[in-house]
Amino acid sequence: MGVEVLALIYRNLRARPVRSILTLLGIVVSTASMVLFLSFGEGLRKALGAELSTVGPAVLVLPEGVEAFSPGYPELRPETVEALKESASELGISQVIPYVVLTRGGLDPQTAFVFQGIPEGLSPQALYPNLTLAAGSLVPGPKGAVVGSRLAERNQLGLGKVLRLSPSISLRVEGILKPNGGLSDNIIYVPSSVVQEALGTRNYTAAAVGVREGFKADQVAGAIKARIAGVNAQTTGDVLRFAERAVRISDLVRFGISLVALVVGGLLVANTVMMSVYERIREFGLMRALGAKQGFIFGLVLLEALLLGVVGGLLGLLLGQAASGLVNWFTGREVGLALSAITFRLAFFALLVAVVLGLLAGFLPARTASRLKVVEALGRL
Amino acid sequence: MLEAINLYKRYHQGEVDVVAVDRFSYRFPAGLTAIVGPSGSGKTTLLNLLAGFDVPSEGEVWLGNTPFSTLSEDARSELRLKHMGFVFQQWNLIPTLTALENVAFPMMLAGIGLKERTARAAALLEAVGLGHRVKHWPHKLSGGEQQRVAIARALALNPPILFADEPTGNLDSASGARVVELLLHQAQEGRTVILVTHDLELARQAERVLRLRDGRLMEIEEAPARRSAVSSC
Ligand SMILES: Nc1ncnc2c1ncn2[C@@H]1O[C@H](COP(=O)(O)OP(=O)(O)OP(=O)(O)O)[C@@H](O)[C@H]1O
Ligand SMILES: [Mg+2]
Numbered sequence: 001m002g003v004e005v006l007a008l009i010y011r012n013l014r015a016r017p018v019r020s021i022l023t024l025l026g027i028v029v030s031t032a033s034m035v036l037f038l039s040f041g042e043g044l045r046k047a048l049g050a051e052l053s054t055v056g057p058a059v060l061v062l063p064e065g066v067e068a069f070s071p072g073y074p075e076l077r078p079e080t081v082e083a084l085k086e087s088a089s090e091l092g093i094s095q096v097i098p099y100v101v102l103t104r105g106g107l108d109p110q111t112a113f114v115f116q117g118i119p120e121g122l123s124p125q126a127l128y129p130n131l132t133l134a135a136g137s138l139v140p141g142p143k144g145a146v147v148g149s150r151l152a153e154r155n156q157l158g159l160g161k162v163l164r165l166s167p168s169i170s171l172r173v174e175g176i177l178k179p180n181g182g183l184s185d186n187i188i189y190v191p192s193s194v195v196q197e198a199l200g201t202r203n204y205t206a207a208a209v210g211v212r213e214g215f216k217a218d219q220v221a222g223a224i225k226a227r228i229a230g231v232n233a234q235t236t237g238d239v240l241r242f243a244e245r246a247v248r249i250s251d252l253v254r255f256g257i258s259l260v261a262l263v264v265g266g267l268l269v270a271n272t273v274m275m276s277v278y279e280r281i282r283e284f285g286l287m288r289a290l291g292a293k294q295g296f297i298f299g300l301v302l303l304e305a306l307l308l309g310v311v312g313g314l315l316g317l318l319l320g321q322a323a324s325g326l327v328n329w330f331t332g333r334e335v336g337l338a339l340s341a342i343t344f345r346l347a348f349f350a351l352l353v354a355v356v357l358g359l360l361a362g363f364l365p366a367r368t369a370s371r372l373k374v375v376e377a378l379g380r381l
Numbered sequence: 382m383l384e385a386i387n388l389y390k391r392y393h394q395g396e397v398d399v400v401a402v403d404r405f406s407y408r409f410p411a412g413l414t415a416i417v418g419p420s421g422s423g424k425t426t427l428l429n430l431l432a433g434f435d436v437p438s439e440g441e442v443w444l445g446n447t448p449f450s451t452l453s454e455d456a457r458s459e460l461r462l463k464h465m466g467f468v469f470q471q472w473n474l475i476p477t478l479t480a481l482e483n484v485a486f487p488m489m490l491a492g493i494g495l496k497e498r499t500a501r502a503a504a505l506l507e508a509v510g511l512g513h514r515v516k517h518w519p520h521k522l523s524g525g526e527q528q529r530v531a532i533a534r535a536l537a538l539n540p541p542i543l544f545a546d547e548p549t550g551n552l553d554s555a556s557g558a559r560v561v562e563l564l565l566h567q568a569q570e571g572r573t574v575i576l577v578t579h580d581l582e583l584a585r586q587a588e589r590v591l592r593l594r595d596g597r598l599m600e601i602e603e604a605p606a607r608r609s610a611v612s613s614c
Contacts, residue, residue: 002489002498004482011477283475289434290487290534291462293455374434374454378469 009304012276023272024312027354030265031316032323034258035350039324039340041251046341048243051182052236057097057127057208058217060234061224066206074100074196074203076231081207083228091223092215097126098204100195102165113151115165117192124177124189127208131184135159136175140190146175150185150336163188166198185336209233262357265312269361273305277369284369285377298370302362309358313351317342320350382573383431383542384408387440390426390596401426402437403596409542413568415576415584418593424577427593428546431575432465433457462490466535468564470547473531474519480506481515484534491538498537505533509563525556532563543567546577561586 013020061084063075081098088096100117118124123138124146125131131138136159140146147157152173157163161173171190179185196202211220221233234242277284284297324340331339390402401423416424429435431442433449442450444460452460467473474483481502488498506515509529519527528548535543545564549557561583568574568588576587584590585604592600 002485003495004478004486004489007482008475008477015477282472286472286475287486288458289432289461289467291458291465291490293458295455296490375429378434 023268026268027265027312028316030261031313031354032319033261035320036323037254037258038346039342041247042343042346043339043341044247047337057210059209059221061207061209062232064230064232074205076204078202092212092220094210094212096207096209098207100192101205102195114187115190115195116187117190117195120191128184130180132178134176134178144174145171146189147173148185148187149177149179152176169198266357266361269305269308273365277365281377284372288374294370298366301366301369305362306358309354313354317350384443388437389439391438401596405598409573411571411573413574413587415587415590417584422593423596428577432544464540466540466543468531468535468545468548470550476519480517480530487537509533525552528560543572543574
């Protein structure tokens with residue numbers, strides 16, 4: 001392989017610029033769409049990791065059969081919480097913070113109000129140590145609320161404003177938090193008794209459990225499960241693993257969708273290269289007559305497809321990066337989360353896919369070109 | 382060096398068989414050999430067999446001690462690269478390579494380094510009088526210039542055998558004469574030059590002329606006397 005080969009490939013692609021550019025665009029768009037689709041999974045992973053790293057207590061105790069992320073009617077009974085507190089020292093528990101969650105207005109973070117009821121006299125910092133106060137007080141009073149920055153901003157909640165939790169329960173805004181960049185910016189922290197009253201229950205959603213020094217979260221979670229009936233105890237690591245499984249499944253689904261675009265992109269390359277093979281039958285015949293082996297012709301055509309694939313893949317990665325930035329700018333403004341992330345391994349995977357695409361697309365044209373009969377290709381001279 | 386033994390080539394065209402080359406045997410000596418004959422007499426088919434572009438239905442082509450025509454496609458390609466050079470009637474050059482790159486192409490196939498093959502290609506173009514055309518694209522060259530580039534390329538790996546199929550067919554007489562002169566010169570250098578032509582005037586300059594009719598070798602006309610006449614021109 002010499003510079004003449006590269007010159008042949010490059011000049012051949014340049015000889016029909018419109019066709020080459022259109023083909024390239026096809027790969028660019030299909031790779032970019034795949035990159036963008038898969039970047040959502042990476043974004044989710046990143047956001048989850050960041051979110052969980054801001055959570056203080058290391059173990060979450062949930063009623064059995066409830067997963068960490070599913071909101072629902074609170075089912076953790078007060079007796080269970082008491083039992084946890086009683087055997088705290090035995091199990092290696094440093095603190096037990098039961099809380100109860102109430103969501104108003106659906107799952108859309110734009111319009112939803114998420115009330116998190118925490119034990120009276122406790123600051124939300126006990127759950128999210130990174131939180132800091134912007135104005136007012138950090139500990140909500142008996143009929144008070146401490147509001148996350150983003151939610152406060154969106155609903156123009158100043159200090160002293162009144163929030164309605166139910167027709168009979170209203171709360172005064174007593175504190176406003178500084179932005180934290182996570183989900184906690186969208187939460188209203190109130191005393192748990194208020195939420196329980198609104199729901200007509202004495203139950204809790206879950207209890208965050210701190211681990212005493214010298215104990216491991218996994219150990220403590222295991223001990224809790226063994227000791228207390230009817231609960232499940234998850235460590236941050238468990239939650240991450242569970243989330244990872246869910247994200248991986250959604251990755252597969254999104255890759256499946258982008259596969260359609262990739263297949264179309266691949267067929268585009270195959271078509272272009274096949275056409276250019278048919279146009280150059282004489283040229284290949286001449287090369288063979290001069291002494292080129294079949295493998296040389298095969299490589300020449302395959303390289304052309306590969307070049308289209310690699311260049312298209314690289315440009316597609318750049319376009320995907322730009323699209324991901326745009327998505328993040330938008331979701332950052334709307335919900336304060338970067339939804340999309342292009343990690344190194346995603347970039348590597350995208351390029352790998354582009355290379356494989358180029359090779360697959362080039363295979364048939366390359367085989368056709370290399371198997372031409374010399375006499376026929378020369379047109380019987 | 383190059384020898385055809387009982388070469389036989391049959392084409393099937395629907396129901397009828399066409400015999401394009403019929404029991405052709407000849408051992409090609411060094412020097413210029415012309416193959417002449419009316420249209421359809423099998424000249425091009427014979428050349429295709431001798432050069433290994435195609436395989437005979439029967440018979441063999443030997444290249445030195447190698448049964449050339451029985452080898453695989455790739456093996457024939459490799460031998461062709463090292464032992465044979467070609468000048469065709471037209472479309473000789475790769476259109477997306479410059480004159481210089483076209484001449485360097487066989488050297489690249491043979492694995493000669495970029496520097497060396499570029500220098501050698503430039504020298505070869507100089508030798509055929511095209512030192513000022515190295516960077517030109519084939520379509521910017523005249524027909525005669527294209528043929529001379531093809532001759533330079535045919536000589537790139539210094540092969541003992543040169544094939545030329547109607548090399549002057551598309552040229553005016555002046556450029557044709559130039560091309561013939563170059564081929565004659567190569568024959569005098571001791572190469573085996575095999576020239577297929579319609580042009581009897583051209584054939585007369587060869588040391589021997591093979592006459593084909595219906596694929597059969599009808600007559601071998603030796604003309605050793607012409608050798609001196611040629612070298613004087
Ligand atoms: N691929 C082929 N299929 C069928 N018949 C063929 C094929 N190639 C050549 N022929 C036939 O073989 C015979 C010899 O053809 P060839 O081209 O070798 O003649 P030629 O002497 O080179 O003619 P010309 O002077 O016109 O170039 C002709 O009858 C031709 O029709
Ligand atoms: Mg012919």
